[in-house]
Amino acid sequence: xxxxxxxxxxxxxxxxxxxxxxxxxxxxxxxxxxxxxxxxxxxxxxxxxxxxxxxxxxxxxxxxxxxxxxxxxxxxxxxxxxxxxxxx
Amino acid sequence: xxxxxxxxxxxxxxxxxxxxxxxxxxxxxxxxxxxxxxxxxxxxxxxxxxxxxxxxxxxxxxxxxxxxxxxxxxxxxxxxxxxxxxxxxxxxxxxxxxxxxxxxxxxxxxxxxxxxxxxxxxxxxxxxxxxxxxxxxxxxxxxxxxxxxxxxxxxxxxxxxxxxxxxxxxxxxxxxxxxxxxxxxxxxxxxxxxxxxxxxxxxxxxxxxxxxxxxxxxxxxxxxxxxxxxxxxxxxxxxxxxxxxxxxxxxxxxxxxxxxxxxxxxxxxxxxxxxxxxxxxxxxxxxxxxxxxxxxxxxxxxxxxxxxxxxxxxxxxxxxxxxxxxxxxxxxxxxxxxxxxxxxxxxxxxxxxxxxxxxxxxxxxxxxxxxxxxxxxxxxxxxxxxxxxxxxxxxxxxxxxxxxxxxxxxxxxxxxxxxxxxxxxxxxxxxxxxxxxxxxxxxxxxxxxxxxxxxxxxxxxxxxxxxxxxxxxxxxxxxxxxxxxxxxxxxxxxxxxxxxxxxxxxxxxxxxxxxxxxxxxxxxxxxxxxxxxxxxxxxxxxxxxxxxxxxxxxxxxxxxxxxxxxxx
Numbered sequence: 001x002x003x004x005x006x007x008x009x010x011x012x013x014x015x016x017x018x019x020x021x022x023x024x025x026x027x028x029x030x031x032x033x034x035x036x037x038x039x040x041x042x043x044x045x046x047x048x049x050x051x052x053x054x055x056x057x058x059x060x061x062x063x064x065x066x067x068x069x070x071x072x073x074x075x076x077x078x079x080x081x082x083x084x085x086x087x088x
Numbered sequence: 089x090x091x092x093x094x095x096x097x098x099x100x101x102x103x104x105x106x107x108x109x110x111x112x113x114x115x116x117x118x119x120x121x122x123x124x125x126x127x128x129x130x131x132x133x134x135x136x137x138x139x140x141x142x143x144x145x146x147x148x149x150x151x152x153x154x155x156x157x158x159x160x161x162x163x164x165x166x167x168x169x170x171x172x173x174x175x176x177x178x179x180x181x182x183x184x185x186x187x188x189x190x191x192x193x194x195x196x197x198x199x200x201x202x203x204x205x206x207x208x209x210x211x212x213x214x215x216x217x218x219x220x221x222x223x224x225x226x227x228x229x230x231x232x233x234x235x236x237x238x239x240x241x242x243x244x245x246x247x248x249x250x251x252x253x254x255x256x257x258x259x260x261x262x263x264x265x266x267x268x269x270x271x272x273x274x275x276x277x278x279x280x281x282x283x284x285x286x287x288x289x290x291x292x293x294x295x296x297x298x299x300x301x302x303x304x305x306x307x308x309x310x311x312x313x314x315x316x317x318x319x320x321x322x323x324x325x326x327x328x329x330x331x332x333x334x335x336x337x338x339x340x341x342x343x344x345x346x347x348x349x350x351x352x353x354x355x356x357x358x359x360x361x362x363x364x365x366x367x368x369x370x371x372x373x374x375x376x377x378x379x380x381x382x383x384x385x386x387x388x389x390x391x392x393x394x395x396x397x398x399x400x401x402x403x404x405x406x407x408x409x410x411x412x413x414x415x416x417x418x419x420x421x422x423x424x425x426x427x428x429x430x431x432x433x434x435x436x437x438x439x440x441x442x443x444x445x446x447x448x449x450x451x452x453x454x455x456x457x458x459x460x461x462x463x464x465x466x467x468x469x470x471x472x473x474x475x476x477x478x479x480x481x482x483x484x485x486x487x488x489x490x491x492x493x494x495x496x497x498x499x500x501x502x503x504x505x506x507x508x509x510x511x512x513x514x515x516x517x518x519x520x521x522x523x524x525x526x527x528x529x530x531x532x533x534x535x536x537x538x539x540x541x542x543x544x545x546x547x548x549x550x551x552x553x554x555x556x557x558x559x560x561x562x563x564x565x566x567x568x569x570x571x572x573x574x575x576x577x578x579x580x581x582x583x584x585x586x587x588x589x590x591x592x593x594x595x596x597x598x599x600x601x602x603x604x605x606x607x608x609x610x611x612x613x614x615x616x617x618x619x620x621x622x623x624x625x626x627x628x629x630x631x632x633x634x635x636x637x638x639x640x641x642x643x644x645x646x647x648x649x650x651x652x653x654x655x656x
Contacts, residue, residue, distance in 0.1 A: 008418050011489065027552060030544045039538040042454035042462060052545030059467040060474050060553035064560055067345035075346065075566040081576055 027053070091138035094150050094198050095128035095160060096208065099167065099191035106184040118175045118183055122168035125194065129160040136200050145260050148200025155381055155527040159317045160197035162385045163190055166309040166392060173396055173504035174302035177403065182222035186306040188215035193310040197317060201260040202250045205318070209246065209282075213239035216311055219303045220295045228298040234572065235295035238281065238288060239311075246278025262321050267328060276323055283315035283366060284359045285332050286339065290572035292359060293343065297351035297408070301399030304351055308358055308395045309388045316365045316384050325372025333367025334464050336360065341471035345561070346568040348409050350398050350484055354391065357434065357476040361387050364465065368449040371456055374528040379448030382522055386441035386515055390433035393508040394480065397427035400501050401484055404494035410563040415489035420496045424485045426505035433512040435477030435547060436469055441512045443543065444519035444534040451532070469543075470550040477547070478554045483563060 009015055031050045041047020046055075102121030109117055132152035139146045167190040174183060188211060195208030217239070220232040252271030254260055267276045284292040296307045323329065340360025347353045361383070368380035400423045401416060402408050417424040429440070436442035446469065453462040497505065515522050519534040554561070617628035626632070 010417070010486075011415070023548075023552075027548055030541060030548055033541045034545075037537045037541045039542050040536075043459045046463075046466075046542070050545065052542040053549040055466065056470040056473075056546035056549040057553050059470045060550045061557065063341055063467075063471050063474065064345060064553070064557045067342045068560055070342060071346050071566075071568065074568040074570075075564065076569060078348075078565050078567055080567060080569075 092140055092149050094195050095125050095132065095164070096191040096195035096198065098125045098128055099164075099187050099194060103184045103187035103191060106180055106187060114180065115175050118171040118187075119168070121187065122164050122171055122190070126161065126164040126168065129157055129164055129194070132157065132160075132198065142203070145203060145254075146201070147204055147260075149195075149204050150198045151200030151262075152198065153527070154525060155317070155320060155377075156197045158381055158385060158525050158527070159313065160194045161525075162313075162388050163193045163197060163310060166190070166306075166388050169504045169507055170302075170306050170309070170392065172507075173305055173399075173501050176498065176500055178300065178302040179222060179224075182219060182300060182303055185215045185218035185222065186303070189219060189306060189310055193314045196314045200262065202253065202262060203260050205262065206243075206247060206250055209314070210243050212311060212314065213243055216307060219306055220299045222303050223299040225298065228300075231295045231298040234575070235291050238291045242278050242281030242288075244278075245274055245281065249274030249276075249278055264324050265322060266326050267323065276326070276328075279315050279318045279322070280332065280366075282311050283319065283362055284312055284336070285366065286335055287571055289336065289339065289359055290570040293347075293352050293355040293570060294572050296355040296358075297349050301402045304354075305392050305395045305399060308354070308391045312358060312362045313384045313388055316362060316369065316380060319366065319369045320377055320380055324369055324377055327370055329366050329370030330458075330461060331370075333363045333365070333370055334461065334468075336363030336366060337465070337468040338471075339363075341468060341475050343568060343570065344475035345479070346566075348411055348563045348566060350401065350408055350410060350413065350480065351395065352567075353410075353475065353480055354394050354398060357394075357472070357480075358391060360468070360472060360475075361391065361434065364446060364449055364468070367461065367465065368452060371449075371452050371458065371461070373452050373456060375448060375455060375530055375532070376452035378523075378526040378528050378530055379445065379452050381526055382445040382448055385522060386433065386445040386512070389508050389511050389515075390430045390441060393426060393430035393505060393512065394434065394476070396501065396505050396508070397423050397430065398484070400497040400505075401494075403501075404497075405492050407492070409565070410483035410487075411565055413484050413490055413492070414487040415485070416492060416494065417485040419493045420485070422496050422502050423505065424481070426502075426509045427481050427485065429509040429512050431477045431481045433516065435473035436543065437473075437477070437547060438535070438540050438543060439513065439516045441515035441522075444516055444522070447534065447539065447543075448532065466546065470546050473547045473550045474554055478551055479561065482554075 031053050034049055039047055039052070041051075045051060098121055102117050105117050106114055132150060134152045134154075136148045137150040137152065139148050141147070167187065170186065170190075171183070174186070178186075192208045192210075192212030192215065195211065196205055199205035199208055213236070217232050217236040220235050221229055223229075223232075249271050250260075252274060253265075256269075256271060265272050265275075267273045281288050292312070296304050299307055319326075319329065336359050340356045340358070340363060344353045344356035344360065347356060365380040365383050365387070368376040368383065398408075400420070401413065404420070405413065405416075407413055433440035433442040436446040450462060450465050450469075453465060496502065523530070523532070523534075613628065615628055615630045617631035
């Protein structure tokens with residue numbers, strides 16, 4: 001097996017860098033598209049420039065943080081119930 | 089008479105035949121029966137087909153309507169593709185149970201009265217339990233028992249409601265109602281238990297991931313979606329459902345984000361997606377009902393597709409946790425691509441079925457001026473992309489190289505996934521194919537440039553959030569406590585606690601018991617005598633012989649006392 005087969009092209013650092021660049025350009029384009037495309041706002045705010053982008057990002061941020069905080073309370077080791085069943 | 093035969097009975101016959109049949113004949117039955125059912129579904133005209141008298145009730149086993157046919161169609165289609173996916177791997181009893189289960193779902197779809205609905209409902213509960221048990225592990229047996237208890241409980245609640253409605257109205261007709269008295273609340277609660285609504289939603293994420301890789305594909309499709317159909321038939325416009333649905337949507341996302349087990353991520357995302365439908369039924373307008381029905385149709389396809397890809401991974405690697413997987417895309421290209429199509433569909437990405445169906449629900453909320461509902465549903469759409477759209481494929485097929493190099497899916501599993509992937513894309517590109525079969529006609533443009541730009545912004549920036557927050561999303565070897573903690577740990581613990589608390593009371597009881605026994609023993613031996621007394625010994629007080637004179641004297645005294653008291 002030669003070096004090329006060992007690392008799949010998708011996992012190479014250079015590819016990942018390119019993917020980030022490509023992804024960033026697409027992100028920018030989706031926001032800039034709003035210059036030419038009219039986005040209908042049903043409740044005014046959702047028609048603001050870049051609202052979808054900001055709203056999506058912030059909601060995800062909040063959900064991840066909330067899940068993380070809740071995880072402190074709710075997470076248990078994998079064998080949690082198995083041990084409990086033995087107790088019973 | 090033929091009018092009384094529900095298309096579901098074809099599946100029942102097939103399920104009965106799967107056991108005795110062998111080899112190619114069994115495969116033929118598994119693959120042909122759902123197609124035959126699909127044909128039969130489309131032979132059912134609108135309206136009640138016939139009635140049969142049972143006791144004093146008019147039973148209507150088959151009632152057709154566009155909505156009912158739509159659900160029966162997707163259930164039959166699901167049984168076919170599920171059968172194709174499973175027939176080489178699944179045990180015969182799992183296949184038979186799955187076909188009975190599908191028969192129950194199709195039966196519910198056409199049930200014209202509450203009694204038929206209940207019978208098919210319980211058929212589903214029984215045979216879905218067997219599908220869970222077919223997982224064949226100790227964990228699946230335990231989860232199956234918990235699943236059965238909860239569904240039988242749900243069945244009892246539903247039955248109480250049905251009995252109440254029958255007694256108070258004298259009718260067993262399925263007619264729209266609102267939850268405004270005890271009976272209708274009971275029916276609503278019974279249905280919501282099957283829809284995995286709070287607070288008893290944990291059964292889904294508890295049981296589905298314990299079934300076999302093929303079993304979970306069937307499980308993901310029928311129970312919750314028949315509950316959605318029942319809600320559409322019985323409770324359209326019931327406002328409580330908006331709140332319940334929104335809760336389910338958020339609950340599904342948060343728990344899926346915490347999860348490490350790949351099928352449990354999908355199980356929580358079932359709750360999340362059913363939440364969209366429940367919310368839509370709560371909004372209750374024609375557009376919303378269309379949205380609920382269309383979304384249920386599309387959801388069954390992409391969720392089964394996702395469970396299929398998870399099933400292939402578990403079948404090929406024997407591993408089911410994100411922490412153990414990763415990098416599988418290198419040797420499983422078909423499974424990876426199908427999974428990504430399913431993931432994009434569930435995230436309602438443009439050109440997939442999720443976009444053309446879920447947007448109906450958001451549009452219905454917007455048209456009704458329900459700003460908070462619309463905003464929360466939009467936030468949830470972003471959240472779905474986060475937990476199912478990216479997280480699931482990323483952790484299973486990409487993230488790190490786990491070193492696993494499994495083979496791709498066997499041909500039948502691959503074919504099943506490709507069929508459903510194609511449907512996800514076709515319904516996304518040609519939404520009118522599905523729209524024409526919805527219960528209400530509507531004038532709706534799925535694709536407007538503004539809508540596409542808005543959703544692309546929303547979803548792609550959610551994707552950005554995922555990759556920026558990746559360090560926070562690192563999977564841990566954990567499970568998350570859910571409501572089922574109450575009956576798996578809470579109640580046994582309370583039981584033990586109460587038993588311990590009773591110990592001092594028990595001691596007191598033991599002491600009092602022995603004291604009272606001593607006292608009684610003393611009194612009997614003193615007054616009545618010991619069991620055996622020798623003739624020579626003097627007997628106890630009441631056991632002696634007494635002279636007649638003493639007895640007469642005492643009688644005289646007692647009689648005098650009686651006469652005296654009587655005159656006072």
